[in-house]
Amino acid sequence: MTFAAKQKLLTFGVLLLVVLSLTAVYFNTVHPEWTGAADAEEAAETEDAYIQELEGQLREAEEEASGMASTTDLQRRLPVVRQTDQFLMDISMAEELADIRIMDIYMDYDQPVYAYETVEVGPSTGAEDQGESIDDVRREEIEEDEELTATDDDVELEDVDLESDLEDREVETDETLPDGAVQEEPLNGVRKQTAVIELKVNTYEHLERFLAELDALERYTNIESILFLGQDEDRIFDGQSDIFFEVQVSSFYYPAREDLEPEAPVRDYPETPDRESPFRE
Numbered sequence: 001m002t003f004a005a006k007q008k009l010l011t012f013g014v015l016l017l018v019v020l021s022l023t024a025v026y027f028n029t030v031h032p033e034w035t036g037a038a039d040a041e042e043a044a045e046t047e048d049a050y051i052q053e054l055e056g057q058l059r060e061a062e063e064e065a066s067g068m069a070s071t072t073d074l075q076r077r078l079p080v081v082r083q084t085d086q087f088l089m090d091i092s093m094a095e096e097l098a099d100i101r102i103m104d105i106y107m108d109y110d111q112p113v114y115a116y117e118t119v120e121v122g123p124s125t126g127a128e129d130q131g132e133s134i135d136d137v138r139r140e141e142i143e144e145d146e147e148l149t150a151t152d153d154d155v156e157l158e159d160v161d162l163e164s165d166l167e168d169r170e171v172e173t174d175e176t177l178p179d180g181a182v183q184e185e186p187l188n189g190v191r192k193q194t195a196v197i198e199l200k201v202n203t204y205e206h207l208e209r210f211l212a213e214l215d216a217l218e219r220y221t222n223i224e225s226i227l228f229l230g231q232d233e234d235r236i237f238d239g240q241s242d243i244f245f246e247v248q249v250s251s252f253y254y255p256a257r258e259d260l261e262p263e264a265p266v267r268d269y270p271e272t273p274d275r276e277s278p279f280r281e
Helices: 003-075 084-098 134-148 152-175 204-215 255-263
Strands: 101-118 181-201 221-231 243-253
Touching: 003 255, 084 101, 084 181, 084 204, 101 243, 181 204, 181 221, 181 255, 204 221, 204 243
Parallel strands: none
Antiparallel strands: 101 181, 181 243, 221 243
16 A cells, blocks of 8 residues: 555544544534424423413403403393392391381292283363262262252252263263383393381381382382371371381392303301301301
8 A cells, every 4th residue: 555545544533533523523412402492492482382372372261251340230220040048138237227126927929920001191170070980979968968958849959960961071071091010021030029118216207218229229129008007196296206107118130041040149147156147058
């Protein structure tokens, strides 16, 4: 082997050694860094996708919670269940604020709610006379005549005038419409519960305050009637005499959507030892 051949072989060996060294350096240092960067980028993309998924779930939860909150607010005015306990608590609160005393209370449930159409009529004349029948008027006239010892001829003449007058009244009655309201069909899905309250007051201002508190409740309510029951004494002295009234007040609910009962507003009752709340199932 000549010197030139040895020199070429040595040069080739050195080049091969350099290439192997560079390859080893690449796989030991550069390639791991590139691989780590790629893995880190892939992991970052995975984390971003996971974060976006969590954000989407959070938005859905917020929307669901927002929808539930709005339904709860609506049910404060018109719940889907009776919530009799809250209704009675509202009545009790009105009792304390108005400084009256409820003597007795009776509940009636699941009553239909009707819509009413108001009938407008013209002014009527002789309202008291229109309510009298011919027989009633004749009887009154005869009694008056007997007391005054009128003659038979006078009575016959008065009867003729009376019949003519009554005929005129019947014509007037037929031309007028009755006052009041016309009851329509019941409202679909709406029910009411009515509390018949017997209460005692000593001033009319307290009764007025009680009615105002009931009317100001957030829940839809309606004062159906107010009935005077009487007093303990023959004369009423404001602030001293006990006066009794019967008040009927109704609250409404919408049982057609009982599926929304979990979203109905609730009140927390304080725990009492050795006694359970009668309003809890």
